[in-house]
Every structure is written in structure tokens, then in C-alpha cells.
Amino acid sequence: MAIGIGIVGTGLVAELHMPAIAAVEGVRAVAVADIAADRAKDFAARYNLPAHYADLRSFLADPQIDAVIVGTPNRYHTEVAIEAAAMGKHILCEKPITHDLVSGAHIIEACAKAGGQLHIGFNxxxxxxxxxxxxxxxxxxxxxxxxxxxxxxxxxxxxxxxxxxxxxxxxxxxxxxxxxxxxxxxxxxxxxxxxxxxxxxxxxxxxxxx
Ligand SMILES: NC(=O)c1ccc[n+]([C@@H]2O[C@H](COP(=O)([O-])OP(=O)(O)OC[C@H]3O[C@@H](n4cnc5c(N)ncnc54)[C@H](O)[C@@H]3O)[C@@H](O)[C@H]2O)c1
Structure with missing residues (x-):
């Protein structure tokens, strides 16, 4: 079964990830979230995604999602990544890991505790x-x-x-x-x-x- 990918943030980097996801065998984009509900809806329509959310918790509760791409402005990586880890999701967090050293350490700690994968998008x-x-x-x-x-x-x-x-x-x-x-x-x-x-x-x- 394909690994379900959920993306948070529908900006530039999300647009870059979509063709990459489509090119990889065994993964499938299944959902998107953005604080701007209309952006999430539009993105889901353009890429034919089954689900879109404006609320992070509802997004993370979606059982189709195995792994989350964190594509928000840096300041919000911490909250998204830590909550995603707590919900048992694997994480590809865009670079830089977040906006400050302490928050970055919190992300690393949360992911290590949850046992999932954490990778930073240093392409x-x-x-x-x-x-x-x-x-x-x-x-x-x-x-x-x-x-x-x-x-x-x-x-x-x-x-x-x-x-x-x-x-x-x-x-x-x-x-x-x-x-x-x-x-x-x-x-x-x-x-x-x-x-x-x-x-x-x-x-x-x-x-x-x-
Ligand atoms: N690896 C790369 O080559 C590369 C390229 C571009 C951007 N990035 C990284 O990707 C991240 C996003 O950059 P971008 O250029 O796509 O930004 P962007 O401003 O184009 O898009 C950000 C999106 O996130 C949404 N958003 C803001 N706060 C949110 C929140 N709390 N929850 C959910 N959605 C939220 C916004 O509504 C917007 O749609 C940054 O960390 C940036 O450094 C990496």
C-alpha cells in the first residue's frame, strides 16, 4: 500500500513537493492543510487530493496520512512537527528546522521520543x-x-x-x-x-x- 503524504502549507515549497511526490513510486499525496482554508481547498482541487483542512488537529487525525511535509513559514515548524510526531507521523520538515535553536532541539526530542523519522529538507x-x-x-x-x-x-x-x-x-x-x-x-x-x-x-x- 502507498505511503500517504500530508502537506502543511500550500506555498512555493508545497508546489515544488507535489511533482516530486508524483514521481516517487509507493507514495501518494492524500491531504493538505493551511491556515487559509481557501488556499487548502484550492490546492486540493488542483492536485486532486482527497482531503483538505484549515485545522491542524483535524488534519493530523486523518488516518490516510502516514507522513507529514512541514511547509509553513519557519516560525510554525515547531508546533506542526511536534504535534505531528505526537500523532505518530513521520516528518519531512522544510529547512531550516525552525526559527531558533531551542525550538529546533524540541522538534528533534519530540521526534526521537515518538520514534518516527525526522528529515530536514536540505535538498x-x-x-x-x-x-x-x-x-x-x-x-x-x-x-x-x-x-x-x-x-x-x-x-x-x-x-x-x-x-x-x-x-x-x-x-x-x-x-x-x-x-x-x-x-x-x-x-x-x-x-x-x-x-x-x-x-x-x-x-x-x-x-x-x-
Ligand atoms: N527546500 C527548499 O528548496 C525550499 C524552497 C522554498 C521554501 N522552503 C521552506 O519551506 C517553508 C515554506 O516556504 P514557502 O516559500 O513555501 O512559504 P509561502 O509563504 O509561499 O507559503 C507558506 C504557506 O503556509 C501557510 N501557513 C502559514 N502559517 C501556517 C500555519 N501555522 N499552519 C498552516 N499553514 C500555515 C500560508 O498560508 C502559506 O500558504 C519555509 O520553511 C522555507 O524555508 C524550502
Whole structure:
């Protein structure tokens, strides 16, 4: 039987997940939730999903859902992920794990206690360039890594709307928890470097978990 996926949030990232879900054998999108009921309804209609919700508890009580994709603004990942874990769901939480270090630790703890899977949506981890860099490091070719510099270019003019959560520190967590959270994750597989990041005790460190 196919694994039932439920998505919370119907924004950009939910739109990106839908074709990916459709391309994977053995999984099926079964429900969507959004605090904006009309957005959830529209999304469900467009993707032919059997159920849509505006209320998180009703969504999580849906027995068709085995795993939840958390695709809300960062600030709300904590509540959604912790409640989903408590309801026995597996979780793919979008990056960054949430908007601050303590809340991120709470998510990790709740998922560990519930026993389900927790994965953070660091898709860049699997990019060809990152994989190539990781392979070179792991081969020992360039010795011990003391520091690295990473450049990522993104079209932020797509988000000209000043109301976008990315510009709101309370919703996004600030610069240190949005796209910069990718950088330490990209080097995650290299143990020496990872220890260094842990020592720095940055928020990005929590984001590497998963
Ligand atoms: N991995 C990637 O490449 C990637 C790309 C884009 C976004 N993201 C991440 O995905 C998340 C969402 O980003 P986005 O661009 O899709 O945002 P968005 O603003 O486009 O959409 C967010 C949606 O969540 C809904 N929402 C807000 N609060 C909610 C709540 N408490 N409960 C339920 N629904 C709620 C909004 O109504 C909206 O429909 C962020 O964490 C972001 O960092 C990851």
C-alpha cells in the first residue's frame, strides 16, 4: 500500500513537493492543510487530493496520512512537527528546522521520543556540486578542512512582497536561519568539519540534524 503524504502549507515549497511526490513510486499525496482554508481547498482541487483542512488537529487525525511535509513559514515548524510526531507521523520538515535553536532541539526530542523519522529538507545536500566537493574532501585529497566558502545565488526579486515571511525576523528566524542554514549542512558528511560547527554552537548547527 502507498505511503500517504500530508502537506502543511500550500506555498512555493508545497508546489515544488507535489511533482516530486508524483514521481516517487509507493507514495501518494492524500491531504493538505493551511491556515487559509481557501488556499487548502484550492490546492486540493488542483492536485486532486482527497482531503483538505484549515485545522491542524483535524488534519493530523486523518488516518490516510502516514507522513507529514512541514511547509509553513519557519516560525510554525515547531508546533506542526511536534504535534505531528505526537500523532505518530513521520516528518519531512522544510529547512531550516525552525526559527531558533531551542525550538529546533524540541522538534528533534519530540521526534526521537515518538520514534518516527525526522528529515530536514536540505535538498542542496544532494546537488551535484556539493556531492563532488564532499567526495573530494572524503577522499583525503585536500587534507584537513579548516574553513570553506560557499556562494549561492538566488533570485530574491521573486519575493518582492514585503509581507513575505522571509523578511520578518520573527517568522524566519533571521539571516542565520534561512538560506545560510544550507552551508553547514552541505559539509555535514565530513565529521571533522561538523565538529567545528558544533563547537561554534550556531543555530545552523541544529539545522544540520537529519
Ligand atoms: N527546500 C527548499 O528548496 C525550499 C524552497 C522554498 C521554501 N522552503 C521552506 O519551506 C517553508 C515554506 O516556504 P514557502 O516559500 O513555501 O512559504 P509561502 O509563504 O509561499 O507559503 C507558506 C504557506 O503556509 C501557510 N501557513 C502559514 N502559517 C501556517 C500555519 N501555522 N499552519 C498552516 N499553514 C500555515 C500560508 O498560508 C502559506 O500558504 C519555509 O520553511 C522555507 O524555508 C524550502
Amino acid at each position: 542542496q545536500r544532494y546537488a551535484n556540486t556539493v556531492t563532488a566537493a564532499r567526495n573530494i574532501i572524503q577522499s583525503g585529497l585536500i587534507g584537513e578542512i579548516k574553513s570553506f566558502r560557499s556562494v549561492f545565488s538566488e533570485k530574491w526579486d521573486e519575493w518582492v512582497d514585503i509581507d513575505n515571511f522571509r523578511y520578518d525576523r520573527k517568522l524566519s528566524g533571521g539571516d542565520g536561519s534561512y538560506n545560510p542554514s544550507y552551508r553547514p549542512d552541505q559539509i555535514h558528511a565530513e565529521p571533522g568539519f561538523h565538529r567545528g560547527l558544533r563547537h561554534a554552537s550556531t543555530q545552523c548547527d541544529a539545522c544540520t540534524v537529519g
